[in-house]
Amino acid sequence: MQFISAKTIHDLLEWEGAINAIHSAHLGPRHSGDGFFLGDAAYGLLSRAVILPGRGAGLKMASICPANAQAQPPRAVEDAAFVAIDEETKAISAVLDGPAITRWKTAADSVTAARILSREDSATLLVLGAGPVATALVDAYLHIRPSIRNVLLWNRTAEKLTATLATLREKGIEAEIVQDLNAAVSRADIITAATSSASPLILGKYVQPGTHIDLLGGYRPDMQEADGEAVAKARIFVDDRTNAMMSGDLHIPLQQGMMTEGQIEADLYEICQNATFKRQKQDITLYKNAGGAHLDLMVSLLVIERLKHSSAA
Template sequence: MQIISKDQIEAVAEWGAIIQALHNGHLGDRPQNGEFFVGDAEAGLFSRGVVLAGVGAGVKIASIRAGNAARTPSLPNEHAAFLYIEEQTGVVGAFLDGPAITQLKTAADSALAASLLSREDSEVLLVLGAGPIARALTEAYLHVRPKLRHMLLWNRTPAKLEHAVQRIASLGVEVSIVDELEQAVSRADIIVSATSTATPLIAGRCVRPGTHVDLVGGYRADMQEADVELVGKARIFADDRASALASGDLCIPLSQGVIEAGSIEADLFELCQRADFSRSSADITLYKNAGGAHLDLIVSRYVLAAVNA
């Protein structure tokens, strides 16, 4: 069994290839998924398993301790690993660094959807959050939307964004940290949020027609990054319907009667396989990135092939 480290994963990471691998993985059969969570918002054990024909199988295991970063800044709140299982033999072929795979698959998931849902002429990107996922999202979005010229960054603790400003500026993109979130929301062509908030940050009244909104952070039923007004007036898409409807961003407006279970127009499999999808310049599109072990599996297989090439 191979043990694939964070450094090995980052050494072979290439956004175009990863996004293409995800796209190809959504052209075939749907996965068989299963998951469980034990614990609460402070401490928990989370696992997702998947079997995907033509790719293999895998299990993601994560332990979550919400107070780690507060007590020890160098210690992340989540520790994880992904086990890759070979399709033909059932052999556990590799043990991959979980956070590194999560960063790649989460950002590539959103970027793939944005390449299909956002306007090609989008120029202003607003990113909420300052963690590793937010950093990966900025890189992936710049790959699929090369016309982006201005990046707005927001975080409750602005000082955490200073390093990101330097990194993004080095890519030739105008970048600024914003204090007035509602004003930034009203300026953006694309809004991506990767936070752990339980109180909505994105106000629907401020979102302009034509905007694409990507909600990444909320994974529990009490977590909500956008308010119900936005959800109610947007065209809704998701990577996985069941996971998306279990997250607060959708299950809260669902419980209030603002949307129905059928309000999700398409998942990522349908988006990748539909040649007739279109959007108007005035449509507000909302994508719920809820994740799924099949995404980890596809990216892990890409990494293994690249490492062993």
């Protein structure tokens, strides 16, 4: 058994590799898994287990404390570890730094879908949130959509976006921190949200035809980043149907009668395997990134494989 640090994970990964790992795994057999969330909005423990036929198994455990963001100095809201289990021996092969794997797999999950669901000519990206995953989403979307010319950044505490803004401008990207979120939603071709909001931030009446909406933050039934109107006017896609329907982004509109489960057109397995998917230019697409230990496992296996080759070199 080996412990793989955050630094090692970041050194070994790049976006195309992480995206390909997720895409290729979704061309094969479906995973089986289960999990639980224990706690409430103030503090919770999240655990998810997965078996991925032909590839291995794994277990994720995360400790989530939103108040840590307000500590002085700020502490990580989430701490986690991912345990990878070898397919052949069924022994624990590695324990990987959870936040690092989460950063890569969460953004790669979203852009694996967005590469198919969003418009190829998307020019304006709006990112909600200021945490590590939100920062990763900026990089990942710029990787898959080189057409992006403008990046709009929004967070309740705008000061937390200063470093990201400076980095983007150093790269020659037109970027700005926005105060009027509704106006920014109206301008965006792609909207991606990685917040812990319990009330909708993205209002459907401001979403324009042709927009792709990517929702990552709401992992509990009471959390919601986009309102029911945004969901009702969109073509709906998810990474995992079970996990997605437990999120407020879909659970609440379902309870309100603004959508049905039957309106979910495809999950990520079906998205990756359906080479005939077509979108009309005016379509609004919505992707609920609810996550799952299978995604952690897919990216972890890539790290383990690359580490093995780098050690042998």
